[in-house]
Amino acid sequence: MSAVSTPPVTPTPARRDAESTRTAILKAARYLLARHAHGDITLKAVADRAGVSPPLILKYFGNKDTLFARVMSFESDAEALLAAPLDGLGPHMVRHVLVSQSEQGADPLLRIVFAPLHGEQGDTLRANFRTQVTDRLTARLAGPDAGLRAELAVATLLGLGVMYGIARGSELRASTVDTLVDRYAPTVQAYLTP
């Protein structure tokens, strides 16, 4: 079972190009969707931002709706958010949102906040958020009212993300992540393990 003489499995240049193109298109769509209403975004705008042609987007994603369906998934974000044992999940989630907000400018989870701007696509965003984030958290909770407690924990979390995103030069932005986890996470944890 030695793999010493086996060359590393790397994608061929063509495959790597295809992947980086797909990534660029998704990134462009995500960027625009965080700044414009869905109906105001054209395929051409996504193409321009990604540095590709509109037909190439169609080739990779079918159409604008299927592209945005991909962008509107919280699958991978939820996995990172929920990757901790239940008894430390509150602090982990608070830290995750704060680190994403400060390092990436915005936590991808926060896309849910813009659902009201996106018409029917907003309904997709809401449904995905519920099944991929809230319901998955609910499934891990014991005791009564697990569904409501999960929603209140997520509400608390989203509020911190929003406030951190809009604050400028305030005490919130001047605080360390550790300080904020210490002060804010107990509430989140109390909904998870009351």
Place this chain on the structure above:
Amino acid sequence: MSAVSTPPVTPTPARRDAESTRTAILKAARYLLARHAHGDITLKAVADRAGVSPPLILKYFGNKDTLFARVMSFESDAEALLAAPLDGLGPHMVRHVLVSQSEQGADPLLRIVFAPLHGEQGDTLRANFRTQVTDRLTARLAGPDAGLRAELAVATLLGLGVMYGIARGSELRASTVDTLVDRYAPTVQAYLTP
């Protein structure tokens, strides 16, 4: 000092028309601003929605920027939000947000959530929110870290508003306002009067 024979002070029809026109314009601008990025909204779109002509908007508000500056104030919303004694302010604020969300479809405070979509006007929204909401709350708090505590209380509150707005047919939406105040407000209050 009897006013029995004094006719009630009512606006003249012309003045009443002017006021209802101003209100219609502000309402249209607020509606569009909650659904589109600032740069995507034309004066004509506001005029169409308000049922007036673009020149009439200019007559009442000067230009698009001064119109949106008015729309971007939280002055009257903050007054209602903070209208309670400090020892009962947490429950009052939570109830205020929930009632606005369920009765009006969206609490006007929640406009702050869309600040990232509005470019430079988003900075106005952020600055207004800070001076008109967060700083005003901070001024009422005693003890250390009042600024940070006010921000964390507002964060908690905004999160509930966001979650309530995006939830559909969930336990959160099925709960009474009283239940949610009971379960959620203690956290908010704990930041105000620790």
